[in-house]
Amino acid sequence: MVYRGTREEMRASQEELDGALEEGTILHTGTVPNRILGKDGRVTGLEIMATRSRYDASGRRSLETVPGTESIIDCTSVIMAIGQESDLSFIRPGDGIDISPRRTIVADDETLATTRPGVYAGGDVVFGPRTLIEAVADGHKAARAMDSFIKRERHHVVVRAQMTPVSSGDLPGPVSRQVQRQDPGKIALDRRTGIAEVEMAYDAATAREQAGRCLKCHIQTVFDGDKCILCGGCVDVCPWDCLKMVGLGSISGDRRVEEVVRARYGRPLDEFQESPATQQAGTAMLKDETRCTRCGLCAARCPTGAITMEAFSFEELVVRDSGGNET
């Protein structure tokens, strides 16, 4: 595998890279292909060259090849892995379906209608390489738009979001933190041929146990500043040191932080930074969301009920101009 940057710059995950190395892939980082060598119509090797970084006046880095570093990797096949593109050759000019300069089908962002009435498109062929879940969401969107097209009516989608209090029994239990991640395993190296499925699956019991590690990130700690008496109990009890209470004089933030401070205290954040006395005239609760395991201990400890554990959820309501709604 020939890659122009460093191993750290590769966009593949470490797991994928380790898998490739385990299968015997030899990684040539800091190199680019220069030309393919052949004999009698067959590939015999790939000439590569080393790269080095070059920085322009603004400090932006680009890579350039280093003359005189040519070397040859003997091989019989070369597989280009230079991105993905859809094969749109089946669309003919007379079809009335526009194609963008990026070689994707042009479709409306909301309805996914192409430029030909009654024809819809979504997923990678419209938006370029994305993810499975986005392609599935496009399927939903396009199906609604097709339904409206056939019924000759219009619709729009309303999103309703809500936070619902969660009882302690529905929080992630201690198992979520104690059970270690288990690798489902892979088939033996010598069986990895053709399109063999390499990664294996958990058995039912292990799958349940591993699913129990879910930290239910849709559950949040919700703080009610009016009820807080600054006792610090939540900060003390948090097992992962997620919480910190600081004087407003020691924080800075973007426009939204400034708006929150002004809405609560009626004065700008700057004023809290004027002197040691003003620095403590208001308090901010800081939380590191990346460490929170949704254990709920802070909420249980709070003497005033200022913290609740609440689950975020939303639903989409399709509102039809003809009157009928569906969720």
Ligand SMILES: Cc1cc2nc3c(=O)[nH]c(=O)nc-3n(C[C@H](O)[C@H](O)[C@H](O)COP(=O)(O)OP(=O)(O)OC[C@H]3O[C@@H](n4cnc5c(N)ncnc54)[C@H](O)[C@@H]3O)c2cc1C
């Ligand atoms: C190597 C790789 C790994 C990926 N890993 C992930 C991942 O881990 N998670 C993730 O979310 N996404 C991943 N993706 C992206 C994901 O696979 C795509 O975003 C998703 O499959 C797009 O769905 P789609 O329906 O738009 O297109 P596709 O899934 O590509 O479906 C298009 C279908 O149309 C068929 N087709 C094409 N031309 C014609 C024609 N002329 N006539 C009839 N049929 C035709 C094709 O055979 C294909 O079945 C990965 C993609 C690749 C290539």
Ligand code: SF4
């Ligand atoms: S829910 Fe648990 S981990 Fe999260 S902030 Fe509260 S005590 Fe800390």
Ligand code: SF4
């Ligand atoms: S435990 Fe409750 S009252 Fe005490 S500091 Fe935390 S949020 Fe405020």
